[in-house]
Amino acid sequence: MKREYVIASCTLSFFILLIIVLSATDWGTGQSGESIVEKPAVPQAVKNWPAEDLKLGQVTAVSVNSALQPVIFHRADREWDRNTFNMSHHYLHSNLGPIADHTVLTLDPSNGKVLEKWGANAFYMPHGLTIDRHDNYFLTDVGMHQAFKFKRGQNIPTLVFGELFVPGSDHGHLCKPTSIAVASTGEIFIADGYCNSRILKYNAAGGLLRVIPSPSEFLSLQVPHSLALIESTDRLCIADRENMRVVCPRAGLYSVKGRKESELTIQQPDMGRLFAVAAKGKLIYAVNGFTNQMLPVQGLTIDPESETVIDHWSPEAGFSNPHDIAISATGETLYVAEIGPNKIWKFDLVPPKK
Numbered sequence: 487m488k489r490e491y492v493i494a495s496c497t498l499s500f501f502i503l504l505i506i507v508l509s510a511t512d513w514g515t516g517q518s519g520e521s522i523v524e525k526p527a528v529p530q531a532v533k534n535w536p537a538e539d540l541k542l543g544q545v546t547a548v549s550v551n552s553a554l555q556p557v558i559f560h561r562a563d564r565e566w567d568r569n570t571f572n573m574s575h576h577y578l579h580s581n582l583g584p585i586a587d588h589t590v591l592t593l594d595p596s597n598g599k600v601l602e603k604w605g606a607n608a609f610y611m612p613h614g615l616t617i618d619r620h621d622n623y624f625l626t627d628v629g630m631h632q633a634f635k636f637k638r639g640q641n642i643p644t645l646v647f648g649e650l651f652v653p654g655s656d657h658g659h660l661c662k663p664t665s666i667a668v669a670s671t672g673e674i675f676i677a678d679g680y681c682n683s684r685i686l687k688y689n690a691a692g693g694l695l696r697v698i699p700s701p702s703e704f705l706s707l708q709v710p711h712s713l714a715l716i717e718s719t720d721r722l723c724i725a726d727r728e729n730m731r732v733v734c735p736r737a738g739l740y741s742v743k744g745r746k747e748s749e750l751t752i753q754q755p756d757m758g759r760l761f762a763v764a765a766k767g768k769l770i771y772a773v774n775g776f777t778n779q780m781l782p783v784q785g786l787t788i789d790p791e792s793e794t795v796i797d798h799w800s801p802e803a804g805f806s807n808p809h810d811i812a813i814s815a816t817g818e819t820l821y822v823a824e825i826g827p828n829k830i831w832k833f834d835l836v837p838p839k840k
């Protein structure tokens with residue numbers, strides 16, 4: 487009798503414990519039921535940064551180097567307007583020659599002063615810049631229809647993707663490529679871009695590995711404008727701009743056993759046209775752009791695993807035309823680049839208010 491009572495009460499307490507554990511894990515789960523959403527760090531604009539007027543052209547990209555310095559890619563005196571390309575995507579102003587000014591500026595994170603200038607007489611219509619952990623520079627130029635890898639400070643690229651001024655959709659051509667992501671293992675992802683709406687994945691030596699989507703995959707992109715890798719979950723998150731969503735297919739850096747092999751899709755009515763994404767841990771920080779009069783231009787914090795937007799943020803003065811976003815390797819600082827007015831913002835990522 488005594489023994490049976492002990493077993494019965496043990497079983498009972500086990501079930502009570504199980505219920506407690508299950509209901510506790512339920513608290514934070516999102517739609518997919520896979521992750522616990524914690525309150526994310528909040529971007530807080532740093533006042534009077536940069537301290538002086540940098541006289542920038544359209545700032546199309548920002549990335550952060552290994553010294554935690556922001557590096558921007560800007561168009562100096564050149565702008566993308568309705569006369570820049572014709573209907574077949576050919577750049578019409580190649581006769582102007584490349585931009586004479588330095589287009590790549592390294593800034594002092596403490597006051598925003600220019601520390602280094604580079605990239606004069608090299609680019610026609612800058613778009614994307616990504617710096618990998620070894621301080622290699624990956625740039626895209628929509629006018630040239632090319633993407634490049636440069637070792638820091640060198641003027642001859644070590645890799646060139648696409649053919650100069652020739653838009654195309656085969657494996658040897660790009661068409662207005664927008665953005666690049668580089669894995670710690672060296673794989674290169676190029677978002678290609680305004681006309682082809684595909685992602686090309688290369689090995690570190692520049693050999694093509696895969697095209698996303700491949701014919702059997704049902705993933706329809708419309709202007710993939712920015713890329714962010716979340717390596718811990720093997721996701722490549724894409725700002726699928728004209729589809730007004732973020733989609734995160736598998737990056738395929740390693741094989742993952744799990745329930746969800748298909749892409750994660752984050753699409754909510756208030757997101758608007760998503761221009762740029764950056765990763766911090768398993769979260770994505772994003773900026774949208776003008777969509778319609780009803781939707782604010784703002785920053786969004788996204789939890790891809792639960793496929794939800796978990797926070798909204800913007801500087802006090804508001805954003806106008808944010809174009810790119812970057813987060814430092816330490817996860818403490820976030821930068822947003824804008825085109826019109828041309829501007830670079832610095833944000834501290836601060837713990838959320840309880």
Ligand SMILES: *[C@@H]1O[C@H](CO)[C@@H](O)[C@H](O)[C@H]1NC(C)=O
Nearest residue numbers: 571572573574575576577578
């Ligand atoms: C666009 O310009 C290119 C280069 O000048 C030319 O070859 C092409 O035919 C033009 N396309 C259209 C649609 O006008």
